[in-house]
Amino acid sequence: MKNTDAELAAQPIGYWAGAAHRVIIAYIRGEMSALGLTQPQFWLLRNLSAGDLSSDGQGLTVAQLTDRMRAYLHDDDDLESAAEDLLKRGLVTRDADQRLWITETGRQGHARVKQQSPAIRGRIHDGIDDADYVTTLKVLRRMIDNVGGDPRASS
Incomplete structure (x- = not known):
């Protein structure tokens, strides 16, 4: 059954934002796992990649990476x-x-996952043009701002 625009406008954003988050993160993590890394492991490797070291040019501790x-x-x-x-x-x-x-x-492991990132993103964005995606992000950022959050928060 297809909802009318009025019915969709009455839907709770918290539910849909949460549902989208859970499903999309599970998909991304599943794809990464199939490539041999968890998402947190990928993030660790990304942050340890060339040129991304501590302020003193050294490697990074887990505490520094967590920060x-x-x-x-x-x-x-x-x-x-x-x-x-x-x-x-x-x-x-x-x-x-x-x-x-x-x-x-x-x-090499980091590069393998990074190489597949466009395909993973492509599946998530299938059928959604860039203008609609940008509008969605602007709306979500405004909602975040409306309730006192930082609309510049990134993930």
């Missing part, structure tokens, strides 16, 4: 466990100061 990713981490994302798994698999190393460093194997 960098705070805006988009989920409550159940365990970066310490994600890092430990990456260590066991040789995708990162850890120095005596507990700083993580990406390895060549880690770069």
Whole structure:
């Protein structure tokens, strides 16, 4: 059954925003998992990639990485466990100061997922033109602003 525009306008945004978030994040995480990384592991590798180091040019601790990713981490994302798994698999190393460093194997894993990102995005955006997508983001950002949130928040 197709809803009228008036019926859709009366729908609760909290429900639909939450439903979209759950389904889309589950899809993204499933696609990444099929490529051998969890989303938090991908984020760790992305933040450890060349040129993205601490202010002193060193690797990054899990605490530093958590601070960098705070805006988009989920409550159940365990970066310490994600890092430990990456260590066991040789995708990162850890120095005596507990700083993580990406390895060549880690770069390859990161690149493999990054290469598939356009296809993952394409599936999510299928049938949605850029103008509609931009309008949706503007509306959501305005709603965030209307209730006192930061509409510039990124994920």
